[in-house]
Amino acid sequence: MKVMAQMSMVMNLDKCIGCHTCSVTCKQAWTNRTGVEYVWFNNVETRPGVGYPRTYEDQEKWRGGWTLNKRGRLKLRDGGRFKKLSRIFSNPKLPEIHDYYEPWTYDYDMLLNSPSGEHTPVATPKSLLTGKDMKIGWSANWDDNLGGSLETMDQDPLLAKMSEEVKAEYEKAFMFYLPRICEHCLNPSCVASCPSGAMYKRAEDGIVLVDQDACRGWRMCVSGCPYKKVYFNHRTGKAEKCTFCYPRIEVGLPTVCAETCVGRLRYLGLVLYDADAVAAAASVEDEHDLLDAQRGVLLDPHDPAVIEAARAGGIPEDWIESAQASPIWKLIRDYEIALPLHPEYRTMPMVWYIPPLSPVVDVVTNTGNDGEDADNLFAAIDKLRIPIGYLAELFSAGDPAPVDLSLRKLAAMRSYMRGVSMSDHRDESITEAVGMSGPQMEEMYRLLAIAKYEERYVIPPAHAEQAHDLEEMGCSLDFEGGPGMGGAGPFGSSSGESVPVAVENFHSLKNRQTSDRPSSPGRVNLLNWDGNGTPEGLFPPEDGK
Amino acid sequence: MSTSAILLWVVLPYAAAAVFIVGHILRYRYDKFGWTTRSSQTYENRLLRWGSPMFHFGILMVIAGHVVGLLIPRQWLYAIGINEHIYHLGATWMGTAAAILTVAGLIILIYRRRTVGPVFLATTAMDKVMYVFLGATLGFGTLATLVYQVFGPGYSYRESISPWIRQMIIFQPHPEMMVEVPLFFQLHVATACALFALWPFTRLVHVFSAPIPYFFRPYIVYRSRDESRGAGSRPVRRGWDPVAAPQPRGKRGSNR
Numbered sequence: 001m002k003v004m005a006q007m008s009m010v011m012n013l014d015k016c017i018g019c020h021t022c023s024v025t026c027k028q029a030w031t032n033r034t035g036v037e038y039v040w041f042n043n044v045e046t047r048p049g050v051g052y053p054r055t056y057e058d059q060e061k062w063r064g065g066w067t068l069n070k071r072g073r074l075k076l077r078d079g080g081r082f083k084k085l086s087r088i089f090s091n092p093k094l095p096e097i098h099d100y101y102e103p104w105t106y107d108y109d110m111l112l113n114s115p116s117g118e119h120t121p122v123a124t125p126k127s128l129l130t131g132k133d134m135k136i137g138w139s140a141n142w143d144d145n146l147g148g149s150l151e152t153m154d155q156d157p158l159l160a161k162m163s164e165e166v167k168a169e170y171e172k173a174f175m176f177y178l179p180r181i182c183e184h185c186l187n188p189s190c191v192a193s194c195p196s197g198a199m200y201k202r203a204e205d206g207i208v209l210v211d212q213d214a215c216r217g218w219r220m221c222v223s224g225c226p227y228k229k230v231y232f233n234h235r236t237g238k239a240e241k242c243t244f245c246y247p248r249i250e251v252g253l254p255t256v257c258a259e260t261c262v263g264r265l266r267y268l269g270l271v272l273y274d275a276d277a278v279a280a281a282a283s284v285e286d287e288h289d290l291l292d293a294q295r296g297v298l299l300d301p302h303d304p305a306v307i308e309a310a311r312a313g314g315i316p317e318d319w320i321e322s323a324q325a326s327p328i329w330k331l332i333r334d335y336e337i338a339l340p341l342h343p344e345y346r347t348m349p350m351v352w353y354i355p356p357l358s359p360v361v362d363v364v365t366n367t368g369n370d371g372e373d374a375d376n377l378f379a380a381i382d383k384l385r386i387p388i389g390y391l392a393e394l395f396s397a398g399d400p401a402p403v404d405l406s407l408r409k410l411a412a413m414r415s416y417m418r419g420v421s422m423s424d425h426r427d428e429s430i431t432e433a434v435g436m437s438g439p440q441m442e443e444m445y446r447l448l449a450i451a452k453y454e455e456r457y458v459i460p461p462a463h464a465e466q467a468h469d470l471e472e473m474g475c476s477l478d479f480e481g482g483p484g485m486g487g488a489g490p491f492g493s494s495s496g497e498s499v500p501v502a503v504e505n506f507h508s509l510k511n512r513q514t515s516d517r518p519s520s521p522g523r524v525n526l527l528n529w530d531g532n533g534t535p536e537g538l539f540p541p542e543d544g545k
Numbered sequence: 546m547s548t549s550a551i552l553l554w555v556v557l558p559y560a561a562a563a564v565f566i567v568g569h570i571l572r573y574r575y576d577k578f579g580w581t582t583r584s585s586q587t588y589e590n591r592l593l594r595w596g597s598p599m600f601h602f603g604i605l606m607v608i609a610g611h612v613v614g615l616l617i618p619r620q621w622l623y624a625i626g627i628n629e630h631i632y633h634l635g636a637t638w639m640g641t642a643a644a645i646l647t648v649a650g651l652i653i654l655i656y657r658r659r660t661v662g663p664v665f666l667a668t669t670a671m672d673k674v675m676y677v678f679l680g681a682t683l684g685f686g687t688l689a690t691l692v693y694q695v696f697g698p699g700y701s702y703r704e705s706i707s708p709w710i711r712q713m714i715i716f717q718p719h720p721e722m723m724v725e726v727p728l729f730f731q732l733h734v735a736t737a738c739a740l741f742a743l744w745p746f747t748r749l750v751h752v753f754s755a756p757i758p759y760f761f762r763p764y765i766v767y768r769s770r771d772e773s774r775g776a777g778s779r780p781v782r783r784g785w786d787p788v789a790a791p792q793p794r795g796k797r798g799s800n801r
Binding site: 088235 | 589667
């Protein structure tokens with residue numbers, strides 16, 4: 001047994017209102033730069049829908065993740081080392097920019113500077129790739145709230161697996177939001193696909209990162225990831241991905257997406273797992289067994305043998321304590337209500353989801369029945385096979401049983417807690433129906449519904465004695481391309497040494513603080529400005545120049 | 546021996562080699578972040594899907610041919626039964642095939658670079674200079690093969706160019722060997738030298754990143770936080786040692 005720690009996340013989809021705050025704050029923090037205009041480390045998809053990039057879940061087409069070979073051993077679905085290198089000059093499975101969307105801005109300058117005329121001036125959309133006028137036809141959340149989904153919904157790879165009548169009825173039946181970040185898998189196929197060895201899983205906390213200095217732009221990680229959560233920066237020619245906000249995690253702060261989530265639906269914490277058991281668990285034959293296999297890889301942090309092995313493996317004492325207090329462990333193993341996203345990809349993803357009950361409640365309420373009555377809800381869960389089948393395609397490789405159980409627990413919690421708060425009546429028959437005790441149910445309620453900050457986020461800071469090593473680590477994505485704020489290096493826009501965050505901040509602060517007069521009138525499109533360099537006309541001339 | 550011959554066939558190649566080697570070391574030392582293929586596949590794939598493999602597999606064949614023709618003395622090949630006639634046939638026809646593949650691939654790639662908007666915008670000045678010299682080197686090499694080998698009487702460069710290169714490698718230059726060489730071969734060699742001198746400052750550096758270690762490493766890579774600093778990306782510069790608590794006197798060396 002080799003105990004390792006993994007920083008992971010659970011999202012409670014019941015509470016997601018699809019506001020995209022996580023996406024926007026993440027973008028501001030990480031991908032607000034040229035070259036990654038089209039990149040959303042965090043995106044929110046409306047399901048059913050085609051996702052971002054379009055139809056990424058169709059692994060017959062994109063061939064990401066792992067599969068089993070004839071001898072029942074794991075292999076990369078798109079082929080092993082030889083096949084990868086034979087396709088290195090042109091990766092046939094790489095999504096093109098149009099599979100994401102062509103990034104654009106608007107010619108806002110037109111609104112200010114056009115001469116007076118008969119018609120109101122309009123800001124025409126301009127492509128950020130070519131600079132030319134473009135027609136906007138797709139984006140990262142084009143089918144938000146099922147918008148236009150009559151046109152596109154039949155492209156949803158999950159619906160394609162379901163029957164025709166289901167497809168026709170779907171839109172009436174069910175809709176929910178799915179926020180997605182990198183899964184920071186235990187068995188990451190992007191890492192396995194990287195020819196340069198630039199991608200790695202951090203031994204301390206399991207965060208999967210790209211070493212920007214070692215990446216050579218072979219693009220195999222992008223096609224290797226079944227979730228399509230590694231992106232190619234077309235300006236620097238390097239891969240970039242969700243970093244799990246490691247600079248924040250290292251000092252005990254939650255990720256930006258979690259911190260800013262208005263629904264407070266994200267949970268962060270450590271789990272301990274047995275690294276030696278990962279490969280065996282990822283290669284169980286029946287896809288329906290993958291969920292249990294992955295649960296089995298996670299180790300009980302209260303088990304003395306595990307604690308002993310964790311100490312022997314060099315995991316610090318406060319990290320073990322954090323793993324014991326981890327909301328992730330509770331949601332995955334104690335309550336068994338959190339489920340992984342697409343376990344059938346065999347990457348052992350570590351961002352899990354609590355499936356949404358609210359659509360079921362809505363159906364019950366809309367029929368005029370009591371949406372908080374346990375029997376009504378249980379009956380509805382039994383009857384609503386369509387949404388359950390769809391959720392099962394997402395979270396349990398098509399096996400409805402785990403989704404069913406998870407929703408039943410949520411339904412039981414709902415009606416049990418109504419009894420508690422309305423009449424102080426604790427009806428244990430409800431909790432027993434889902435195999436839980438009353439106090440356990442109240443604990444779960446506290447974690448899910450009250451969701452206190454310090455219970456949602458149990459993040460042990462990285463160790464002080466290591467702190468100097470963590471500062472400004474090399475794989476950070478926080479530089480745009482050129483050295484300093486000056487722009488390009490000698491060999492093109494991406495060359496030159498990487499610039500520490502502090503230096504970059506220094507320059508931008510200096511720019512801001514010395515700009516005490518309005519800038520000279522010029523044609524600057526602020527939305528085209530990536531925050532680097534000093535475009536002409538943006539800042540007033542410095543005094544003394 | 547004329548001065549121009551010495552300049553062209555001794556000074557230029559050695560200077561190019563020096564720039565090539567030192568340039569790569571410096572670039573790797575100071576610009577790891579810029580060391581990439583700078584792929585433009587996300588912009589456009591229809592033309593690249595054909596052009597890029599054609600060019601790259603072609604150029605690999607071309608390189609293999611040059612190694613056999615230039616670096617291996619012909620007596621060694623005679624010894625394993627490859628006589629002048631067999632060699633000439635093989636070199637000419639396989640070489641021509643490789644050249645056609647490479648040049649056709651390059652033409653597709655340059656056409657793509659010029660006509661596809663985003664790809665053209667992502668082209669740096671250095672890329673353009675590189676394309677000129679790469680195209681010239683390939684063009685003169687192909688011309689030399691066509692003019693002298695395919696349609697001409699055949700020129701035995703293994704009596705002049707090959708020994709000249711081997712003499713250069715052992716630092717005993719014989720520039721006179723190159724003086725009588727036909728013009729297109731001379732131009733091919735000269736532009737190649739210039740290309741080598743440019744090499745470390747272009748995206749061509751990605752040639753030295755050929756991911757051979759991928760065959761030998763385990764699929765999943767783990768790195769420790771400490772390692773990722775040391776293996777590094779950002780080396781600790783002199784005078785910027787991290788601040789650490791001083792060791793109390795007498796305890797030095799005892800803990801760790």
